[in-house]
Amino acid sequence: MENQTQVLEPKIITKKERLSGAEAVIRSLLEEGATLGYGYPGGAIMPVYDEIYKYQDQFTHILTRHEQGAIHAAQGFARVTGETGVVFATSGPGATNLVTGIADAQIDSTPLVCITGQVASHLLGTDAFQETDIIGISTPITKWNYQVTKAEEIPSVIAKAFFIANSGRPGPVLIDITKDAQMGSLDFSYEKCKGIRSYVPKPEMKINQVKAAAELINNAKKPFIVMGQGVIIGEAEKELKDFIEKAGIPTASTALGLSGLETNHPLHVGMVGMHGHYAPNIKTNDCDVFIAIGMRFDDRVTGDLSRYAKQAKVIHFEIDPAEVDKNVKTDVAVLGDVKETLTALLPLINNATHTKWHQEFKDLYAIEYDKVIKPQLEPNKIGLTMGEVIEGINKETSGEAVIVSDVGQHQMFACRYAKFTNTRSQVTSGGLGTMGFALPAAIGAKMGAPDREVIAIIGDGGYQMNIQELGTIFQTKTPVKIVVLNNSFLGMVRQWQELFFDKRYASTEMVNPDFVKIAAGYDIKANKVSKRENLRAAIREMVASNESYFLEVVIEKEGNVFPMVPTGAAVSECRLS
């Protein structure tokens, strides 16, 4: 069967040139405005790399130290820019090493185009050297994938790939190109994809849905908003702010929605979820109208679904129809692009302040501050806490930095304590929870936002999962800042072992190497602090550096992240200790 997807024929016939398939790959990327890619060469993708070499004045290729590093770097780039990240890998192990990143991008809706080399088409299915069925492997974790076996397919398939990756709800696309297709030739002309008949990127806004939502909101006494990454992806930060300010609604964020609204906004009431803030978790089960905007009710957000916001009317602003009623039954679904739907909503909303309702959030925050936040920020124990490190970074960067976090306790501390003033400042692996994400993602984030301070915050476990990417930093001289919060434990798993497995610390204690020496080997400036009195100065020195910088902070060994909604509990059963 051929590719019969109906794409409209190009209306403008551009001048044709005879190119190789491999050259057409690079030319197509340039046509899409992609001038940066991450990857790792190998046999089946060598023709493409040969063209990368020839086009090096127009197209920059970053050689990572592992394909997983390449794809996480592309994710970091995509998350701070909103542009599509580009990844190259060879067939077989090159392609399979992308799998974790593809799955991560799929669940966190990150636009990527991954180009993998494949054995020559006559060898397909023969168990040839470095042959793997990456189309079969990647199918459940890609928004779309396609195997190219003929050179002439390349321009139209890459055009489709970019269109699919970064329209509607974004996601990763994988294009597998056989070596003979790379080496074959074609008459090259390029037309951007404008539509695919079987694909509706965003449902058309229905004004009746918006009106129904407005009515519920206007009649609410205790309205509550949870915003997700959809607000950032949909570039609706301003529309969201206009709406919440007019309606006076307390607004919380999911982990991935953070930075879509500045942390110090008076209506921002923190993060929801397992390690979210106390007030928004408690108030989820007390509000009368729950307004979800561009979020998908992940289980880490909702806890026990049967006891989640049951008292409330639920409004869901969402671009992906499959998300509506998936986990939480909605009363009003407002389908469409959130920028359009919020714009349509604004004039229908009455001015309100909900002062008393707001005070209830403040009262709960005061409890959380006393029991959890103050002991983190002003500890009266010797060991350093993760919270005070994040707070130090807030102070030294004035909340202007892009924070790239890995997965585990430090991630939750980063989400809870980091102060964001700009959107697209929070890059983390939320849905998949990929340890090893942050170091390469920070490289991509820095390349995507070269004028911004980019700080990777990583645990000692996750750091060692992709530590080889220090080599990429060394070679490219990318000035990322790396903070490793070292408690010599896989801290989050240890916390669960402490709380739910009678402190049987099975395989969570880590004997770590000298991280400062390792950084030195890569010629990265490095420092290590273990005393409170040295912390701020160390952070200051790191932020002041124009080059990459590694800071290891020795953290108390057995610190825990609280509040916590234990698995199976309702969000309102949020524990403070």
Add this chain to the structure above:
Amino acid sequence: MEENKTYTISVYTENNLGLMNRISGIFLKRHINLESITASQSEIKGVTRFLFVIKLSEDKVRKLVGQIEKQIEVIKAYYHTDEETIYQESALYKIATDLLFDDRQIQNIIKNSNANIVTVAKDYFVIEKTGRRKETEQLYNELTPYGIKQFVRSGRISVSKEAMNISNTLQNFNY
């Protein structure tokens, strides 16, 4: 818990490589077993129609259909109860030829079940029966004492009573 029922999921797709894998993966991810699968050309040129039969609660079927429809090359997906469709299955039974002539009863079974003899060879003959599951099963049971050399039944094929309007969906695509 909502009650499980038999549903037929109809999926109209582009005729592209790998789509079967992509759609069946949606069932696999949710640990859902399929009763039957059929794929064929649909009423529209170049558009494939998949039919999946599953036993599930309506809530789960609705979510599944949403996930299926979300796939790029899926044009539209629907689900229907048995009452909302006209459906059939087809079965083939291969039996030794001598029985056909030596045992008058077999001829009666074939006649009474409205089955057709597809072919008669020297050693075997093949009966075809199209109908509901009950009917093909009944014929199977009746023929079993005579020795069925081979038996195969197709997946369900069905058309919905309501209009599906795929052509309209496709016509509305204009860029």
